[in-house]
Amino acid sequence: MLLGLTPSRRLLSHRHCLLQSRSIKSENTARSTALDSVLSAFRSICGEDGVSLGEAVRQQHGKDESVHRCCPPDVVVFPRCVEEVSALAKVCSNHRLPIIPFGTGTGLEGGVSAVTGGVCFSLRNMDQVLDVHQEDFDVTVEPGVTRKALNAYLRDTGLWFPVDPGADASLCGMAATSASGTNAVRYGTMRENVLNLEVVLADGNIIHTAGKGRRPRKTSAGYNLTNLFVGSEGTLGIITKTTLRLYGIPEAMVSAVCSFPSVQAAVDSTVQILQAGVPIARIEFLDDVMIDACNRFSSLSYPVTPTLFLEFHGSERSLEEQVHTAEDITQSNGGSDFQWARDAETRNRLWKARHDAWYAALALRPGCKAYSTDVCVPLSRLPQIIVETKEDLIENRLTGPIAGHVGDGNFHCLMVVDPNDPEEQREVHLFTERLARRALAMDGTCTGEHGVGLGKKALLCEEMGPMAIQVMQRLKDTLDPKNLMNPGKVLQPREL
């Protein structure tokens, strides 16, 4: 069991990244010679332009938006269709080269780091929106399509894909990490919204997890392969198509803000709003430290106490009822300063604090970097975990304003860290481990949205228990016996 700190989890500066990547390259000279003999095979599959050894390109494809250091692959390939992906995978399989799928590189857990080198499959050239079925509320997309691009494409149809993790991520990448977002309380996460996947396995075989071209809204046919691959973070196969469930664009939206005397009051209001059957679309929690940061950053004057940001979707009439019910509930829990707005400009102003939260947190300590923690617990345990976490932050003098998707019991501490202070980085790392274990102790999970990636493999073992991990490992061994698919992620290396 690899518990505790390992060098790979230190936060390193850019200069260190380059030094590290050079030493990896020299370690991999044996692999490099093997690589030369496959480069011509790659070029014959993707064309001359479809293979890159350039250092800048490899650097770009070895990191995401996490704090994990850049681990560039040995080569980046740019397939244009699933047949090319399959052919490339076969070559990699024959030569035992690691395969790292790459969408937009917007992940937060180091999922694209090529820790043992290998071949990065950059899927950005497969960027078509295929088969929009307006009446059936579904669409199929390739990995190069991002969620904003899809919603722009669909704008004339009255439909949208509401899962919104913040970044403009690849939809197939979102499927691979089982992404979620601020809308999950009403529209669900990727797990609920992926109907079918086309996946290229480690041996190059192509499968359709629900059958080719199939898109029924529900099914009870066979093992749920679709949701096996959703959240597998590239360790079981390369997703080359995803069929998504669409929703009607809301007729109207209302946003509201409300301040509370305590975290408990805010969470109680959330639970009661959900219990009252209000189909609330977004319900976001900001703690007092975060609100203070937002006030300063955006020149606002919200009361510096736990605050809820709410958004309602529906027809004009249903919105009136929803807002009315929510306002009553918040008032009965000691909520004050309830403001709400219907038109786009005022709504954006009300929510500006929440939208700028990341930058507001960074502005607390200029020159620092931010790292977002991510745990999720049952709603009833949320006040306790937030209170204990805040005590932990204060006791250890760490900067960690809190923002959360409180309707799902999921919250993030935006840890603001000095990249040149290894002691502080160590403290933050220990803090995040304590936080994850606190969540596990409360029947929760160590990762609500961001995935396991590089940094939470040990925590996954604690969360799942040895028997479930064994089953996961057996599935992995069956689908990828040579351990070529995104090595070093999700599952611990097996003890020999």
Add this chain to the structure above:
Amino acid sequence: MSGRVLVGVKRVIDYAVKIRVKPDNSSVVTDGVKHSMNPFCEIAVEEAVKMKEKKLIKEVVAVSCGPQQAQETIRTALAMGADRGIHVEVTGKDYETLGPLQISKIMAALAKKEEAQLIILGKQAIDDDCNQTGQMTAALLDWPQGTFASEVSLEGDKIKVVREVDGGLETIKINVPAVITADLRLNTPRYATLPNIMKAKKKKIANMKPADLGVDITSRLEVLRVDEPPQRQAGVKEHKHGARNLAEGTL
């Protein structure tokens, strides 16, 4: 005052599509390519619908010229809140050579026929980038024009328009009736929602031909050739000494 606003909407290749030139260099590939309403026309429709919601005007009429598919674009305008549509049918070779001069003649004729008090157009189309239709329409009607509008307010029988110009912002006041062309920052167009798309199916679209309006759509322009921009060449790494010489050799 009729309280009627005409909005021109053009069907163009969607802004997100990678444009390809046909092998014979005659034009760009349009078959099987996603089309949608010109983004500046969306802004024009939004502005008109906003005026109607504020009860400053009574009716929004969406106009499009082209083949059968132009009706899709009109339907989108109807789903955004326009009241009815007019489809001026132009097909085949005539459609390929349709340009700002012909459109402005059609718009002028319709403005008289419909007794419009305001015409709102997008400032330009993203396929030809002509930026001429609004100006030509105003000239044909001898109406004032407020082009590149980033802000429009009706003040009695006058309109105040804030225009985005090279030097900054220019505010003018023009008489009604007038032609306005919408610039990027005028507003943020709404998305068409499913219920509104359903309602739009019941709204009326009138059909007519340019001849019905007494308009001659013969083109005075002939497209000789269409080429892609030259391929970007790879950069050349300058040797350190070479770079110094380069700097010394500069004028």
